[in-house]
Amino acid sequence: MMNLYSGTTCPFSHRCRIVLFEKGMDFQVIDVDMFNKPEDLAAINPHNRVPVLVERDLVLFEPNIINEYIDERFPHPQLMPPDPIMRARARQLLVGMEREIFSFMEVIEKNGKTADKARQEIRARLTEIVPIFSKQKFMLGDEFSMLDVAIAPLLWRLDHYGIDLGKAAAPLMKYAERIFSRQGFIDALTPSEKAMRK
Numbered sequence: 001m002m003n004l005y006s007g008t009t010c011p012f013s014h015r016c017r018i019v020l021f022e023k024g025m026d027f028q029v030i031d032v033d034m035f036n037k038p039e040d041l042a043a044i045n046p047h048n049r050v051p052v053l054v055e056r057d058l059v060l061f062e063p064n065i066i067n068e069y070i071d072e073r074f075p076h077p078q079l080m081p082p083d084p085i086m087r088a089r090a091r092q093l094l095v096g097m098e099r100e101i102f103s104f105m106e107v108i109e110k111n112g113k114t115a116d117k118a119r120q121e122i123r124a125r126l127t128e129i130v131p132i133f134s135k136q137k138f139m140l141g142d143e144f145s146m147l148d149v150a151i152a153p154l155l156w157r158l159d160h161y162g163i164d165l166g167k168a169a170a171p172l173m174k175y176a177e178r179i180f181s182r183q184g185f186i187d188a189l190t191p192s193e194k195a196m197r198k
Contacts, residue, residue: 001026001027001028001055002020002025002026002027002028002053002054002055002070003027003028003029003030003053003054003055004016004017004020004027004028004029004030004051004052004053004054004066005030005032005041005044005045005050005051005052005053005054006029006030006031006032006050006051006190007032007034007050007051008031008032008033008034008190008191008192008193009034009190009192009193009196010032010034010050010051011102011105011109011153011154011157012050012051012063012102012153013032013050013051013063014152014153014156014188014189014190014193015051015063015067015149015150015152015153016051016053016063016066016067016070017029017188017190018149018152018153018184018185018188019066019067019070019071019079019146019149020070020188021183021184021185021187021188022077022079022144022149022182022184023070023071023074023076023077023184024184025074031190032050034050044059044061045059045061047061049061051063051066053066053069053070064094064098064150067079067146067149068080068146071146077144079144079145079146079149080145080146081140081143081145086140090140090145090146090147093139093147094146094147094150097147097150097151100121100125101121101122101125101126101151101154102150102154104118104119104121104122105118105122105154105157105161108122108161108162119161119162119163122154122161122163123163123164123165126163126165126169126172127165127168127169129172130165130168130169130171130172131171133171133172133174133175134171137175137178138175138178139151144179144182148179152176152179152180152185155172155176155179155180156176156180156189156193156196156197157196159196159197160196160197
């Protein structure tokens with residue numbers, strides 16, 4: 001059985017939980033209190049961070065690698081495009097999103113001196129992608145994919161992070177609601193995450 005060590009409020013753990021629930025397979029989520037991490041976490045992940053996926057002798061601790069492994073191991077429903085060209089594009093977009101959007105989430109989570117600048121960066125990048133959702137249902141077209149999985153935890157946390165996108169972002173917010181209504185997304189939410197949106 002797969003075990004996922006997952007932070008109850010960690011947006012990167014949230015991604016991995018979404019993929020596991022979308023696949024509807026056998027796994028166990030081990031909730032990790034981010035402020036009181038269990039000792040065995042440091043033993044299995046030298047960075048002492050979540051998420052961590054453990055399956056027999058395999059230990060993975062990068063959310064994108066964890067999710068691609070799950071997607072390849074349990075191919076239904078497939079979350080990365082089957083076509084190599086589209087898959088390469090999806091990976092490239094994901095790397096760009098990591099660098100230009102998701103890297104700022106950690107800054108906001110820590111609420112340091114640069115948190116306001118991080119909010120502005122996220123707001124600017126999300127505003128840039130709004131037009132995509134006037135034309136298509138999901139990031140890569142009509143099919144829910146790993147890119148949608150990656151951005152979902154951020155969209156869920158916008159209010160929690162104090163990021164207001166304004167009325168111009170209506171197509172993006174409609175897209176967010178489409179993701180939030182998916183059973184896999186609903187099942188992946190922890191009680192702490194549910195409390196982020198009241």
